[in-house]
Amino acid sequence: MQTENTKTNDKTALRVMTRDVDTRDRGGPRQPMLIIRGLKKHFQVSGKSLGQPKIVVKAVDGVDLEVGKGETLGIVGESGCGKSTTARLLMHLIEPDSGEILLDGETVGSMRGVDVRELRRSVQMVFQDSYASLNPRLTIEDTVAFGPRIGGLSRTEAKSRARSMLRMVGLAPELFAQRYPHELSGGQRQRVNIARALAVGPRVLILDEAVSALDKSVEAQVLNLLQELKKTLGLTYVFISHDLNVVQYISDRVVVMYLGQVVEAGPVERIYETPRHPYTAALLSSRPSMDPTKRITAPPLTGDPPNPINPPSGCRFRTRCPLAEDICARVAPALTAVDDPAHLAACHARVSGSGHSHASAAA
Amino acid sequence: MTNDQLHGASSGDAATSAPLVDVRDLSVRFVSRDMDVSVVNGVSFELREGEVLCLLGESGSGKSVTMRSLMRLLPHTAQLGGSVSIGGLDILGMPARQLSTIRGSLVSMIFQEPMTALDPVFTIGQQIVETVRCHEGCSRSDARRRALELLELVQIPSAARRLDAYPHELSGGLRQRAMIALALSCRPRVLLADEPTTALDATVQIQVLLLLRELQRELGMATIFVTHDLGVACEVADHVAVMYAGRFIETGAVGDVLNRPHHPYTVGLMRSTVHGGQRGTTLEPIPGAPPDLRSLSTGCAFAPRCGEARPPCLTAMPELVEAAPGQTARCIKYGAATTYAAAGTFQAAV
Numbered sequence: 001m002q003t004e005n006t007k008t009n010d011k012t013a014l015r016v017m018t019r020d021v022d023t024r025d026r027g028g029p030r031q032p033m034l035i036i037r038g039l040k041k042h043f044q045v046s047g048k049s050l051g052q053p054k055i056v057v058k059a060v061d062g063v064d065l066e067v068g069k070g071e072t073l074g075i076v077g078e079s080g081c082g083k084s085t086t087a088r089l090l091m092h093l094i095e096p097d098s099g100e101i102l103l104d105g106e107t108v109g110s111m112r113g114v115d116v117r118e119l120r121r122s123v124q125m126v127f128q129d130s131y132a133s134l135n136p137r138l139t140i141e142d143t144v145a146f147g148p149r150i151g152g153l154s155r156t157e158a159k160s161r162a163r164s165m166l167r168m169v170g171l172a173p174e175l176f177a178q179r180y181p182h183e184l185s186g187g188q189r190q191r192v193n194i195a196r197a198l199a200v201g202p203r204v205l206i207l208d209e210a211v212s213a214l215d216k217s218v219e220a221q222v223l224n225l226l227q228e229l230k231k232t233l234g235l236t237y238v239f240i241s242h243d244l245n246v247v248q249y250i251s252d253r254v255v256v257m258y259l260g261q262v263v264e265a266g267p268v269e270r271i272y273e274t275p276r277h278p279y280t281a282a283l284l285s286s287r288p289s290m291d292p293t294k295r296i297t298a299p300p301l302t303g304d305p306p307n308p309i310n311p312p313s314g315c316r317f318r319t320r321c322p323l324a325e326d327i328c329a330r331v332a333p334a335l336t337a338v339d340d341p342a343h344l345a346a347c348h349a350r351v352s353g354s355g356h357s358h359a360s361a362a363a
Numbered sequence: 364m365t366n367d368q369l370h371g372a373s374s375g376d377a378a379t380s381a382p383l384v385d386v387r388d389l390s391v392r393f394v395s396r397d398m399d400v401s402v403v404n405g406v407s408f409e410l411r412e413g414e415v416l417c418l419l420g421e422s423g424s425g426k427s428v429t430m431r432s433l434m435r436l437l438p439h440t441a442q443l444g445g446s447v448s449i450g451g452l453d454i455l456g457m458p459a460r461q462l463s464t465i466r467g468s469l470v471s472m473i474f475q476e477p478m479t480a481l482d483p484v485f486t487i488g489q490q491i492v493e494t495v496r497c498h499e500g501c502s503r504s505d506a507r508r509r510a511l512e513l514l515e516l517v518q519i520p521s522a523a524r525r526l527d528a529y530p531h532e533l534s535g536g537l538r539q540r541a542m543i544a545l546a547l548s549c550r551p552r553v554l555l556a557d558e559p560t561t562a563l564d565a566t567v568q569i570q571v572l573l574l575l576r577e578l579q580r581e582l583g584m585a586t587i588f589v590t591h592d593l594g595v596a597c598e599v600a601d602h603v604a605v606m607y608a609g610r611f612i613e614t615g616a617v618g619d620v621l622n623r624p625h626h627p628y629t630v631g632l633m634r635s636t637v638h639g640g641q642r643g644t645t646l647e648p649i650p651g652a653p654p655d656l657r658s659l660s661t662g663c664a665f666a667p668r669c670g671e672a673r674p675p676c677l678t679a680m681p682e683l684v685e686a687a688p689g690q691t692a693r694c695i696k697y698g699a700a701t702t703y704a705a706a707g708t709f710q711a712a713v
Contacts, residue, residue: 295597296573
């Protein structure tokens with residue numbers, strides 16, 4: 001994944017140089033904001049007491065990612081593919097079993113690197129359920145002021161920070177500051193969540209299905225707001241969603257996950273125009289047509305995603321894959337560059353010499 | 364009319380011309396000690412055998428409540444008005460005891476979340492057998508045979524084994540298929556589907572949509588789909604009705620409404636829906652939020668969010684009028700009266 005960022009970093013570099021120099025920037029504009037290597041998280045769902053069989057869900061099983069500065073990385077996949085677990089691992093909301101996270105070149109949680117406290121000041125998260133993620137007993141001003149207050153601001157400073165944040169997300173403080181979450185609509189609550197995340201001045205925002213619960217007309221409002229905030233504050237986004245259209249709209253680069261692993265990664269245009277992994281291709285052609293004269297006649301895939309408790313051997317997608325052969329059951333394919341150094345796919349059919357019958361043609 | 368014509372009408376044409384579902388001026392109010400909300404405010408439509416109508420709308424637009432009133436599947440606080448006739452039966456006037464005879468056999472429903480709609484303590488087979496026996500009074504073994512047929516009909520792999528599975532043992536897609544099997548178990552003439560694929564993953568959603576489309580065609584059921592997803596409507600519907608604040612605001616054939624929307628709300632909805640090829644552009648959302656149903660104004664419910672609103676929009680709720688052949692819109696722009704054209708914009712008037 002090292003090479004693929006050169007291109008996007010060049011763009012980022014230009015942009016950063018034209019702006020004021022960010023004092024928090026340690027590694028320079030070309031240093032990826034986040035690097036994740038070999039991240040793993042297995043949940044034991046049974047076998048904690050004696051005599052029970054040990055059952056382990058491999059929620060995230062060896063994920064490598066890079067997020068460039070000022071970039072929006074979209075993560076797509078079906079339920080159970082580990083996209084939300086990846087987000088929670090990134091925030092250290094759950095501890096990874098193995099693997100490392102680097103924030104701007106420094107290891108998180110190590111002796112010499114940044115500690116978790118610092119990580120959470122730099123990386124903030126917006127969740128899907130706007131109601132459940134707000135404290136029902138705090139006014140929204142208090143909710144937004146909470147982070148800055150913990151971060152060392154005085155009560156009045158924190159309040160004025162909260163008010164300016166609310167204004168920034170389009171909620172007039174004089175109307176909204178004293179309201180409680182139940183008095184707001186879904187879209188307004190999600191704006192509060194964004195304001196709260198931004199109040200501690202983070203550099204990265206993780207948006208875990210942040211617009212999925214909103215109605216279409218409100219979703220568009222929040223997407224516009226996110227684009228605007230990114231521009232004015234120079235933020236980096238990790239945008240997790242199952243909605244392929246929204247991910248295409250907002251992302252610079254896209255990562256496709258399947259059963260705890262990355263199956264394809266690359267620039268958004270390449271993923272959407274020339275998907276190289278059969279799962280990505282199927283996912284894209286599962287989108288309803290939006291034209292009643294061109295209805296889909298046959299489903300691109302049959303069956304449901306397998307249970308992550310007992311994933312198939314070799315390539316995890318082989319049980320639903322139209323290209324599956326013997327080699328796919330025996331050897332797990334590695335993420336390899338296809339066609340373009342920035343476009344990676346984990347599929348034997350795309351790697352010459354892998355032993356797959358399509359391989360030589362594809363290489 | 365001569366005797367011949369009468370006969371012709373009742374035998375040949377009746378099946379195609381008399382609507383199977385006829386809803387007239389349906390209204391639903393939820394009334395309790397501290398609440399009085401008008402959720403549906405005068406909905407009328409007809410549906411014939413084999414037709415698919417899609418109710419499109421955002422949350423709170425009244426689409427699910429409209430559908431549930433066709434089975435009277437609403438809490439006691441609901442007060443229904445207008446009339447609903449299905450297969451010639453007056454649904455709203457029916458005694459409550461009699462409702463169980465039409466639920467399942469005449470009208471049947473598929474819910475959004477199969478895990479909460481299926482009973483977790485009975486196997487799929489037991490649930491279908493119970494339903495079939497209750498309605499058709501056949502023997503246990505006949506009912507079980509029928510259950511197996513149904514699971515095969517909805518394309519559940521290794522159906523015989525799945526009959527003895529509990530809902531939690533099935534994946535989301537199979538559970539939704541099992542619920543479809545249950546809904547079809549008593550050969551309903553009208554199938555209601557309330558966001559049946561919303562909770563499913565993309566690759567599974569399209570499978571279930573295609574299955575429903577195929578079954579609907581094969582069995583010739585009249586079907587009403589409730590969805591907020593324009594793409595889903597595109598895949599399954601013949602006709603769509605767009606709902607806003609408890610009313611139909613635009614109706615027509617699916618292709619016409621989605622390609623040439625007339626009501627400003629439908630236009631806004633299409634514009635704010637993200638689709639491919641919009642990267643780098645700013646989306647055009649509808650400003651504001653849907654109205655509070657507890658305090659609806661007398662005028663057009665969409666006027667406060669509408670870019671084209673003029674003073675007359677605030678005085679009376681516009682009628683649903685023909686905006687193009689086969690397409691109606693509830694907007695004063697398309698009405699016969701010239702008040703809209705004559706009125707200046709707000710800036711001019713103020």
